[in-house]
Amino acid sequence: RKEVEQDPGPFNVPEGATVAFNCTYSNSASQSFFWYRQDCRKEPKLLMSVYSSGNEDGRFTAQLNRASQYISLLIRDSKLSDSATYLCVVKGSNYQLIWGAGTKLIIKP
Amino acid sequence: DADVTQTPRNRITKTGKRIMLECSQTKGHDRMYWYRQDPGLGLRLIYYSFDVKDINKGEISDGYSVSRQAQAKFSLSLESAIPNQTALYFCATSDWVGGTDTQYFGPGTRLTVL
Numbered sequence: 443r444k445e446v447e448q449d450p451g452p453f454n455v456p457e458g459a460t461v462a463f464n465c466t467y468s469n470s471a472s473q474s475f476f477w478y479r480q481d482c483r484k485e486p487k488l489l490m491s492v493y494s495s496g497n498e499d500g501r502f503t504a505q506l507n508r509a510s511q512y513i514s515l516l517i518r519d520s521k522l523s524d525s526a527t528y529l530c531v532v533k534g535s536n537y538q539l540i541w542g543a544g545t546k547l548i549i550k551p
Numbered sequence: 552d553a554d555v556t557q558t559p560r561n562r563i564t565k566t567g568k569r570i571m572l573e574c575s576q577t578k579g580h581d582r583m584y585w586y587r588q589d590p591g592l593g594l595r596l597i598y599y600s601f602d603v604k605d606i607n608k609g610e611i612s613d614g615y616s617v618s619r620q621a622q623a624k625f626s627l628s629l630e631s632a633i634p635n636q637t638a639l640y641f642c643a644t645s646d647w648v649g650g651t652d653t654q655y656f657g658p659g660t661r662l663t664v665l
Contacts, residue, residue, distance in 0.1 A: 446593060474651070485641060485656035486594070529593070538609070539654070541586075541593030 445469060446532050448542040456550050459520050463545045465530030466512045472540075474533035475506055475513050479526045480544065486529055489515075517547075525549045554578045557642050557657035565665050570629040572660050574642030582645040583625040584654070585609075585617060587638040594641065600625055632664040 448465045455461045467475075475492035490497065492504040492513050503516040513532075517524055530542035555576045564570055574583065585597040596609030598617040606617060614636060616628045629636055642657040 444593075450591070478654075483659075485658055486654070487656070488653050491651060533652070537652075538596060538599075539594075539652075541595070543591055543593045 444542075445534075445540045446530055446542040448528075448530050448545045450543060450545060452546040452548050454548050454550060455520055457520060457522055460516065460518045461520055461547065462514055462516045463528055463530075463547075464512050464514050465542055465545075466510075467530075467532045467540070468511070469532070469534050469540075470508075470511060471535040472511075472532045473535065475504075476531040476533075476539075477502075477504060477513075477515050478529040478531055480529055481526050489528070520547075520549050522549050522551060555642060555644055555655055555657035557640075557660050559660060560658065561661045563663045563665065564632055566631075566633055568632050568664075570632050570662065572627045572629075572640055572642075572662070574625045574627070574657055576623050576625075576642075576644045576655075576657075578644050578646070578655060579622075580644035580646045580655070581622065582647065582652070583619065584643040584645070585615075585625070585627045586641045586643065587611070587636075588641060588659075589638050597627065629662075629664075632662075634664045637662060637664045 477489040478486040479489045480486040496505040501518045505514045527544040529544045581602045584599045586594040600619045640660045643654040645652045
């Protein structure tokens with residue numbers, strides 16, 4: 443079993459819709475959680491950290507469920523520019539980051 | 552100018568050749584990393600360095616070596632390249648501010664080993 447698992451997609455979503463991704467992790471001792479965004483053939487960039495109480499940044503909401511060991515990302519009112527691959531990242535007890543393979547999102551006009 | 556730069560951006564080489572990938576940063580961060588990315592897999596850590604005198608192996612260090620020449624420079628070497636080292640290589644930096652350790656990536660080097 444992979445340490446961090448994501449549905450690879452692609453998720454094909456019409457512009458303006460709401461879309462949600464989940465990510466599961468296997469190490470219950472994991473300490474920190476993040477979502478990164480990667481555009482095609484580009485480098486990953488931090489989208490947002492994920493806090494225990496859940497957090498929101500504009501149209502993006504991240505949530506953590508430690509009991510079930512998953513994190514989620516919700517995108518509301520999706521824009522064409524949201525098309526990208528979303529990477530789930532978990533920091534383990536050894537402080538190394540473990541990266542999911544990513545979920546590809548395609549927003550259609 | 553980009554804060555994290557990588558050279559070369561693309562490289563095609565033959566099996567058995569020695570290859571060096573270079574990374575430079577102007578962010579002033581102490582921490583630097585080398586990752587590889589393969590289709591269908593997450594980024595995998597090759598080596599990391601928390602300061603000039605500190606080098607640590609990551610998840611997949613076999614077949615690779617690194618050198619931290621200065622705070623701003625971290626190079627990755629493939630001593631004898633093999634085809635399964637064909638991948639997209641990223642250098643990253645981070646700064647332990649508030650414990651977040653946000654990674655800042657270079658644009659990547661696409662390496663093909665024939």
